[in-house]
Amino acid sequence: MAVKIEEAVRVTPSARQLSWQQLEFYGFIHFGINTFTGRQWGFGNEDPALFNPTEFDASQWVNVCRSAGMTGIILTCKHHDGFCLWPSSYTNHSVKSSPWKNGQGDMVREVADACRAQGLKFGVYLSPWDRHEPSYGDSPAYNAYFQNQLRELLTNYGEIFCVWFDGACGEGKNGKRQQYDWDAYYSLIRELQPNAVISICGPDVRWCGNEAGHMRVSEWSVVPAVMKDNEKIQANSQKVDDDAFSKRIDTREEDLGSREVLARVDEVVWYPSEVDTSIRPKWFYDAADDDQVKTVDQLIELYEKIVGGNACFLLNLPPDRRGLIHENDAWNMAELGQKLRSTYGTNLAAGASVRASQSGTGDGDASCVLDGRSVTFWSPSEKFEPAILEFDLGSVTLFDRIVLQEYIRSGQRIERFQLECKERDKEVWKPLYDGTVIGYKKICRLHATGARYIRLRIAESRLNPMISGFGVYCSQRS
Template identity: 30%
Template sequence: MKYIKIFLGLIVVFELLVSGSQSNQTNQTSQTNELTKPMAKQIAFADWEVGAFIHFGLNPFIGQQHGDGKEPPSKFNPTALDAEQWVLAAKDLGAKYVCLTARHEGGFCLWPSKTTDYTVANSPYKDGKGDIVQEFVDACRKHDIKIGLYHTTSHDANSALKSYEGPVGWGAKRIALLDSVFEDDNRRRRYMEVQMEQMRELLTNYGPIDFMWSDHWGHISTIKMWTPITNLAAELQPDMVFMGPETWVPGNETGHVVYPMWNAVHTVDGTNYTRPAPNKGDVDTENDYGLLEGEVRTGHPLGEYWRVRECPTSRVFHTGGWFWQPDRTFAKELPEHIDLYYRTIGLGANVIINLPPDNRGLIPDDIVAAAKAFGDEIKNRFSNPIAKSDAIPAGGTFELSWEEPTEINTIVLMEQIANGQKVVRYTLEAFLDGKWEPLKPANTFPSATPPYNATPGYETIGHKKIDRVEPVVTNKVRFRSLESVKDLPVELRKVQVFYCEPW
């Protein structure tokens, strides 16, 4: 990465990794001729498809997006906070999981952590007796929503930089400041004691947690930090999906995923503790928001590790940034939201949509309304297929028919990824006037610029592929695999046919 300094001792670090815990490498197939397969929890995570991000903390009260760790907890004073409102808005969105920033990059903890005084316990909220993580967890369980927490080991400005005089900033400057701290073994050790204990509190005190987002996971320069954290997460919550070794981002915060896309990846050092390695043609992207995960990786059909793609959306569902800002955070229009769905879920990825509460502790009304409109529209489009099948024999061809000829323009395919991702190229056809005719793909994403595909055709499927096609009237469609990995028989999990109103 552009902003990350590679340690001269990299080779030594790799040797340490080889001898480290392998607890996160189970169920991965790297030394046989079989394809890599996802763990059961990764398949379940892919089925959740849509998530919601709740970015909340000290930031909305101090006008910062990343937090410098210097502003006092006394400024944190939401007067109408309602975690149930957050969860209900996410449920209306169609989200199956919700992720709260329990502790963002500035270091302010939304629970009364024993590791620091930089917490809600020293704020006016509930006279210092509040625990917003507990309120959030309780609301999720009440409404049957999967629980996600955000905590990032490599960026805790208060713990690492509170004694630094001067602006902390973001991007290259903050990375340089953190690197200077982490080069001192004693300071890094004390810093890691805080990070490990905070992780232990979050993953011990609140019952089962379904998902954890660990921002900036797996940078080579901070791998000494991430290895013990990754192992601790696996030890404390083995059923939890952990962002990094089990999911990965697509190289942007704009809700685009590279296509074709493989969930299996090689990693930069051959272990499950680092980021996906590039293939020929893969790139790193610039990002005006300062994203540190700018690697665009197509994955590899023979990759050793499975990473579900999850697309973050800092300024896609609304204007502004991750955290609410007065006079800047407003919901965008429904057509943009539907396009987001097609270019993420429709290309085999998850999407996590930001719903930021304001300084009252409530998600603004316009974003709540937009979330419901999005959820309603997705239900309207994909709840009643013209035809469907989930009993599909393995093989390269499958036909689906129904009684009356009907206009169609959308076909949804799901691959049986439990046995690996296999489809390289395929075609779709309709039975017209007594013969099979190709269906012409009509996927278009005007907001996608290279390296993202603005007109994806019939290549990878993975968890799900939504193909918009030029409309035809028919009562029979056919899927044909044109190429599969190692010529393995293709296994489809589901085929659905729809007519969706053009957008």
């Protein structure tokens, strides 16, 4: 039992996984009957008459997300309480039984249309656990019910980029535990929305393991194949609304893909990580949290650690009872976007000259790593450690961020790298950063440094490293 390095390198992302990874940063919208009851997990017995967001504006939601640089929105179309934000034909526990728009509204449609109008992707969250539906716990009957609702969402609202399943699985009203037919759910999604990733309890995107925004030092996208079943094993699922669960950091799973792990398993898969956390302490809106919105600095740190740590960032924004994202959240999101654009809008190395320590393969000479295109790369012509790229910025330049990208279309290879710099040609190289994996993107956060020359040393790699991108940035730019 062991996976050879050559085998691990041959594991690459699917087209849908690659498209998803390039989205980087998108929004989660938790909105529903819980917004009006003050609960985080509803019981399923809530009166639909409570649901009446009199100022609901899907465009406002999308505007807020766009202002921060988000690329999509995932909407909680049905949470554990079973209340549907669309007029499902299979239950009356939905917006059609509410006073909102006199029962004629379809919130899923309005959000999907608003996303499309402003160029954002649209995804759906559909809770498998349903505390309202009487057939829950009668496994064949409920699986048919669930697939009917899933079909509604996948056929009536245009292109879906993500179907997000969590693994919560409690007892139904009859005291029985439902056995979810995951394979049938997956098959339906592949049939109706073949480009959509299936996330968390699904084969395409892996949950990072916590809701606290924690990142591993080394986040591998190539991990043991058995991890695909972790979140859909009901014995491990979340069964109660436990605040401690959302803050859990399981350090026992800190290493998911090193050579030591490969030596203990017999199969690996491409299963990249998504990190989900909320801008507030809770997932659904609570007025008591209005002064506990994550600050711009906290959001920037999360963004840089998550997107810059080979994962995608799913940030929850819970609209209030008006049906609007609260002013405090909206303000911080706009400031976040402005700061990210200011920092990462200009690659200070764009005009640099590049020298490689050895001949290379890929798309032309090593300068292709500065072209801003994910489809080009440089690689040494044979495995050689260290592989070195030296960048001459032309003059001493102030910077505090360096962004690296691998050509992940050919797998994840780099295991350890260093960054060094110097102001003048004849000086000794000074250490800047010592890192492990890169993957899709690595943001190296540095102290403000002035230098003309920067050197990237790939110290350890699984076969030839393939470098797709190199960027130098300064967060102190006005």
